[in-house]
Amino acid sequence: MAITKAQLFNEKQIKAAEFAKAISHPARIAILQILAKTNACYCGDITEELPLAQSTISQHLKALKSAGIIKGEIEGVRTCYCFDEENLAEFKSVMEAMINEISIPDSSCC
Amino acid sequence: MAITKAQLFNEKQIKAAEFAKAISHPARIAILQILAKTNACYCGDITEELPLAQSTISQHLKALKSAGIIKGEIEGVRTCYCFDEENLAEFKSVMEAMINEISIPDSSCC
DNA sequence: ATCGTATATCGTAATTTTACGATGAAAATA
DNA sequence: TATTTTCATCGTAAAATTACGATATACGAT
16 A cells, blocks of 8 residues: 555545444444344443453454544443444434435446 | 354354455445446456556456355456356345345334 | 443454556457 | 467465454553
8 A cells, every 4th residue: 555545535534434344343333233132332241242352352343443433431340332322313313314226227238 | 363253143143244245345336337338347447447456356357256146257368257146145035134124113212 | 549341442464355567369451 | 280269377575464463551440
């Protein structure tokens, strides 16, 4: 990747790609599903449910947090991870808009 | 990545992650948008619209094809890329299901 | 004050991704 | 037949991703 020319893509494209990258690993999807379905929101809980080391789960949590999809609140010795409500809404709307944009055109050539 | 433990995640998670990875780069999103909005479906057309080398575009097209989202039909010296109708529908339904699953639970802890 | 628990971070290694130019292959054109 | 056009692939390099164990930090409990 010689020089990043990413600024030549538009904001929507970059944002959608970032969100997509955030969920481009089965472990991160699994983490989001766990957060959505259970009250297990501590790193330890998630580590118990997934076949990965604690440090790896922590890394994935960091990636999801960087993307803005989740936030982490420190509760003493632990950190409670949950969805970032506002950003989750943005995630969904950006992804849905993208999915809707990607469709077969009227005059499909093949 | 010592040993791939991906088989310990379920099929849906793996499929969704694969699709997400396919659109996790602005160039690939841009390519899909071009295919959706114009009749430019040749590698050369796309190369003209994006700030990347022809070989790089070809690589991105290959990635989208591997994910099944598009197909390529050889037309003499050129290749016409378009959406794979059936797989595109799967892409959309898998992604939408995933997005719907990811939601704030009733008893949010924080 | 010490010990145990939970998690983030560091160091490291293997793999994958991204990008480019150069080259090759195959069809169309001169 | 020779040339041009179009695209895929190769070779390569830089960077990012993924994973782990080890360690550091910080809080709570004893």
